[in-house]
Amino acid sequence: MTFGSLRLRLLLAGAASTLVALALAAYGLTVLFERHVERRLAAELVVHLNQITAQLEPSRETPGELTLAGQPADPRFEVPLSGLYWQIIHEQKGTALRSRSLWDSELALPPEPDVDDVIHQHRIAGPADTELYLLQRRVELPARMGGGTARIAVAWDAAETTKAVRRFAADLTPLLAIIGALLLAAAWVQVSVGLRPLSAVRSRLAAIRSGKNRRLGADFPDEVRPLAQEIDELIDARDAELQRARTRAGDLAHGLRTPLQVLQAEIERLAKDGHATVALNLSTVTRTMQRTVERELARVRLASPQRGSEASLAAAVEQVVRVVQRTPDGERMDWIVDVPPDLLAAIDHDDLSEALGNLIENAARHARHTVTVTGHRDGATVALTVTDDGPGIPQDDLAEALRRGGRLDERGSGAGLGLAIVTDIVESWSGSLSLANANPGLAATLTLKAPARA
Numbered sequence: 001m002t003f004g005s006l007r008l009r010l011l012l013a014g015a016a017s018t019l020v021a022l023a024l025a026a027y028g029l030t031v032l033f034e035r036h037v038e039r040r041l042a043a044e045l046v047v048h049l050n051q052i053t054a055q056l057e058p059s060r061e062t063p064g065e066l067t068l069a070g071q072p073a074d075p076r077f078e079v080p081l082s083g084l085y086w087q088i089i090h091e092q093k094g095t096a097l098r099s100r101s102l103w104d105s106e107l108a109l110p111p112e113p114d115v116d117d118v119i120h121q122h123r124i125a126g127p128a129d130t131e132l133y134l135l136q137r138r139v140e141l142p143a144r145m146g147g148g149t150a151r152i153a154v155a156w157d158a159a160e161t162t163k164a165v166r167r168f169a170a171d172l173t174p175l176l177a178i179i180g181a182l183l184l185a186a187a188w189v190q191v192s193v194g195l196r197p198l199s200a201v202r203s204r205l206a207a208i209r210s211g212k213n214r215r216l217g218a219d220f221p222d223e224v225r226p227l228a229q230e231i232d233e234l235i236d237a238r239d240a241e242l243q244r245a246r247t248r249a250g251d252l253a254h255g256l257r258t259p260l261q262v263l264q265a266e267i268e269r270l271a272k273d274g275h276a277t278v279a280l281n282l283s284t285v286t287r288t289m290q291r292t293v294e295r296e297l298a299r300v301r302l303a304s305p306q307r308g309s310e311a312s313l314a315a316a317v318e319q320v321v322r323v324v325q326r327t328p329d330g331e332r333m334d335w336i337v338d339v340p341p342d343l344l345a346a347i348d349h350d351d352l353s354e355a356l357g358n359l360i361e362n363a364a365r366h367a368r369h370t371v372t373v374t375g376h377r378d379g380a381t382v383a384l385t386v387t388d389d390g391p392g393i394p395q396d397d398l399a400e401a402l403r404r405g406g407r408l409d410e411r412g413s414g415a416g417l418g419l420a421i422v423t424d425i426v427e428s429w430s431g432s433l434s435l436a437n438a439n440p441g442l443a444a445t446l447t448l449k450a451p452a453r454a
Contacts, residue, residue, distance in 0.1 A: 006198075007191055014187035022176050022183075029172060034165045038133070041156055045135045046119060048072055048154045052086050053137065056152070058145045066090055066097060066145060077101050081127055083157030090141075092148035102127065109153050112138035123158065131158040197224040201231075208235070212452045256293050260286060310451040311349040313375050313384055314339040320356045321373065329364040339375035345382045345448040347429045355425040359386045359444050362419075366390035367441065377450060385445045392437040422446070 002008065051072050059065040066088060071077065076084040077099040087107045088097040096106060105127040112120060119137050126132035132155040141148050197220050207213040215235065216228040263286055271279035317339050324330040345352065363371045367388035375384040422444075423433050431448040 007195055010191045010194075011184075011187060014191070015184055018180055018183045018187065022180050026169070026172060026176055030165060030169050033168045034161065037161050037164050041133060041161065042121065042135065045133075045154045045156060048074065048084075048086065049119065049135055049137060049152060052088070052154065053139065053152055056088065056145070056150075064093065064146050065095060066141075066150065068097070072099075083130075083160055084155075085126070085132070086152075086154045088153075089151045090148060091150060107132070107134075107153065107155060109134075109136060109151050112136065112151060114138070115140045115149055124155070126155065126157065132156065133158045133161065197221050201228060205231075210452070252293075260290055260293070309346070309348040310344050311347050311352045312341070313343045313345055313352070313382065314341045316349060316352045316356055317360075317373050317375070317384070320353055320360050323357075324360050324364050327361075327364065329361075329367075333364055333367055334370045336370060336372040337374075339373060339384070340377075343375050343377060343382055344451050345384075345431075346451045347426075347431070347448055351425050351429065355422045355446060356384070356386075358419070358422045359446070363388035363390075363442070363444070380450055381447055382450050383445055383447050385443055387438050387441055387443040389438075389441040392440065392442040393435065395437065398435050398437075419444075 052068065055068040055070050055072075056066060057069050059067040061067075072086065074084060076082040077086060079101055080103040082101045084099075085102050085107065086099045087102065087109065089109055090096070098106060107126065108124060110122050110124065115138050117137060117139060119135050122134045122136060124132050124134050134153055134155040136151055136153040138149060138151050141150055200220070201216065201224065204213055204216045208216070215232045217232075218225055218228065220228050263282070267279045267282045267286060270282070317337055321330075321335055321337060325333075325335065360371065360373070363386050367390045370389050372387045373384070374387075375382065377383075419433070419435075426433050426446055426448065429448060431446060434445045434447070436443045436445070
């Protein structure tokens with residue numbers, strides 16, 4: 001696939017959107033997990049804070065000081081620099097109680113302006129250049145504890161939260177990669193299914209080109225059906241224009257051939273009256289006009305052949321032979337025709353008659369006594385051979401006779417125009433013309449496709 005491929009563009013767009021969506025999902029899930037961890041941590045710290053507050057009592061050993069009736073249950077408070085700390089500051093006396101985990105450090109607790117028994121959250125600097133997530137409450141001490149106010153705080157190393165988020169992200173990455181691969185596979189399936197109607201359009205256009213179908217039809221999805229309808233309407237318009245062109249070609253043929261025949265008769269009269277030079281010059285010009293008219297008419301008729309047509313070879317041969325037999329050349333010939341009546345070819349009947357007319361007329365003109373026409377089927381093709389017993393064509397000239405535009409008639413053989421027209425006709429129907437010397441004579445073989453349904 002190249003960048004011009006619609007499939008590639010859709011897949012690239014799908015891959016890009018999938019990556020963006022996964023990146024946003026990863027970021028969002030990580031943030032949600034971090035907030036969840038912080039909420040769980042806050043809930044845990046609140047429990048510790050309440051336990052410490054409940055254990056606070058006046059010291060029996062040092063009057064006026066505060067102490068804890070019992071240490072918090074979490075053993076991390078006893079491990080130096082464990083990341084979990086507590087600290088109490090008596091604001092009037094400036095004394096502080098702290099957990100063993102702080103070791104020889106003391107937390108710089110932020111001031112609280114009000115005694116509202118509300119838990120406040122802060123982020124402060126901790127031991128060993130760490131950042132702590134801190135919960136703090138400012139309480140008023142009862143008279144039995146000496147009165148005044150105290151700030152009670154518990155803190156957690158924020159780096160532990162960061163590590164937990166990173167571990168979550170590391171566990172999440174493979175899952176997102178699997179989801180991304182599945183989404184890309186789903187995108188491939190979606191694009192393939194979505195573009196399948198376009199493949200159907202291409203296949204049906206190929207069938208129209210080969211003659212198997214005449215129209216695309218309307219059994220397409222709603223988004224593709226208008227395109228198919230436009231193409232079918234274009235084919236209809238093209239067929240109508242072709243028919244008009246064929247009609248104009250026929251009218252032109254009838255309009256020009258009669259005046260040319262009259263002119264040829266006048267040329268013959270001039271020759272009989274002794275004006276041989278004038279007659280020869282006019283005859284040369286007339287033949288040039290005839291060749292030009294016939295060649296251009298043939299090109300117009302073949303500009304866009306009607307695909308899907310089929311013709312009976314036996315019927316076309318019978319029609320052409322019957323006409324040629326009435327000509328001076330045809331009357332003196334013995335005709336041998338061996339074409340199966342059920343032999344069909346994928347070609348328009350008029351085009352087949354035009355090609356056969358040129359071949360059979362040439363054969364009758366050059367044959368000595370006999371013209372033979374045979375036909376047979378060979379797999380997906382049919383072959384029709386016209387053989388005469390005349391002098392044939394020099395071996396060196398066979399390739400020139402078949403070359404597109406080759407005109408042996410200009411060198412005096414008289415075969416070039418007819419063969420050029422025949423070549424144009426059969427090639428427009430995906431067929432071919434081949435020549436071979438038959439010793440004696442010349443064998444011209446038309447090879448055409450058999451109808452698709454045959």
